Amino acid sequence: MANQLMTRRSLIKGSLIGIAGTSLSSFALGNLVASPTSAAPGSMLSSSIDNYPALAYEQINQVVGASHGNFDRVKELVSKRPELARASWDWRFGDFESALGAASHVGRRDIAMYLMSNGARPNIFTYAMMGAYDAVRSMIEFSPGIQRNLGPHGISLLRHAKAGLRMEDTMSKENLANLKMLITYLESLGDANGDQYEDLTEEEKKMYLGNYRYGEGESEGFSIKLNSFNIISLGPLGSSGGALYKIGENKFFHNGTPSTTVSFQIEKDQIRSLTITDPDRVVIAKRL
DSSP: OOOOEEESSSBOOSOOTTTTTOOOOOEESSSEEEOOSOSSTTOOOOOOGGGTTSOOHHHHHHHHHHTTTOHHHHHHHHHHOGGGGGEEEEOSTTOEEEHHHHHHHTTOHHHHHHHHHTTOOOOHHHHHHHTOHHHHHHHHHHSTTGGGOOOGGGOOHHHHHHHGGGGGGGSOHHHHHHHHHHHHHHHHHSOSSOOOOBOOOHHHHHHHOEEEESSSSTTOEEEEEEOTTSOEEEEETTSOOEEEEEEETTEEEETTOTTOEEEEEEETTEEEEEEEEOSSEEEEEEEO
């Protein structure tokens, strides 16, 4: 099968490294940032001395993955290397998530507090989950419209606040009251819950499922699967990936990455291919 990878200006040569989720060079933007070579949080990744003195990718992958709920593993990793409390991971297409961001959107106050005590940098999403009413309201009043910004995986500010109720049994009455007041305030703004996307029927979801290839290489392709929330998702061939949210006829937004869209081409009532479009390239993958 001919490779069907193109840029907007010229033909891209070689394999599709970044778009397929394989390793990219690390870079720093205030956090420790790496690109994934694995779809599963906590999975072991190949380590190379070539990456030294940057932290090994598997350490960053593991601490971000564990911060979704494995407190013991987080403590094991961070107690050895406190700088991992600031680590961030790219879940593909620029869907960056920090360890603290992971704890925040799943409502793990205990993990979030531990990470912050070791140097993690809280933002408005963490404060929303923690029920910091005065802090969040002040941020919004100082920077009107910030409530529309999305966190990791495209998760809204309001959803972060509601995630804080997960551990309400461990909260003081005052803190719980502040959290509920914050939720009411965010709901009153009318735009703190992100964009609402078109729903797919179960039959429509089945139509997109399957494997798609853009080249002959073993990993040169994508899989469309249902994730744990019963939403169709796109990942590297054979692996899980980010959710796809419908924004038009057979056109989807890839979670957390507004510059990337995924569209499907139909022929005789059957999906024949998918096209990924980002600012630098267009990738066409044929359905197997």
